[in-house]
Amino acid sequence: MSAEPKPPVERPHIAWWIAVLSGMTLTALLGFSEPVYQTWFGLFGAPPRWVFSSIFGAALAAHAAEATYAHRRADGGGENPNGWWFQTLLLGYPSLRLLLAKTPPLNRQKAKRRRERAVDPRIHS
Secondary structure (H helix, E strand, O other): OOOOOOOOOOOOOHHHHHHHHHHHHHHHHHHHOHHHHHHHHHHHOOOOHHHHHHHHHHHHHHHHHHHHHHHHHHHHOOOOHHHHHHHHHHHOHHHHHHHHHHOOOHHHHHHHHHHHHHHOOOOOO
16 A cells, blocks of 8 residues: 655746745855955945844744745645745745645644544544
């Protein structure tokens, strides 16, 4: 008895990949690379470097939290949890919004499992 294959992860438009990944990369470079920051500052002016490193840290934390939620929601919704986790870690909300449209909220998933256990007590998940 083999497990059913999980459906493929739906991909956001390529523009999201370009915008988010280049934005995260630029923010990290400005926050953590002195030569990149000095070049940028000379061309455009900029707030202090710690502002960019703080923005990058906050964005990374937000992406990690979104990815954790995406994993739980995808797992309970019959989707590919690892694929959604990785894509959401990279892209954040553009990925998560696609998953939210495909799967029921976590509280409905839990209610469904409770109903299944009430009908068949051998179900333990």
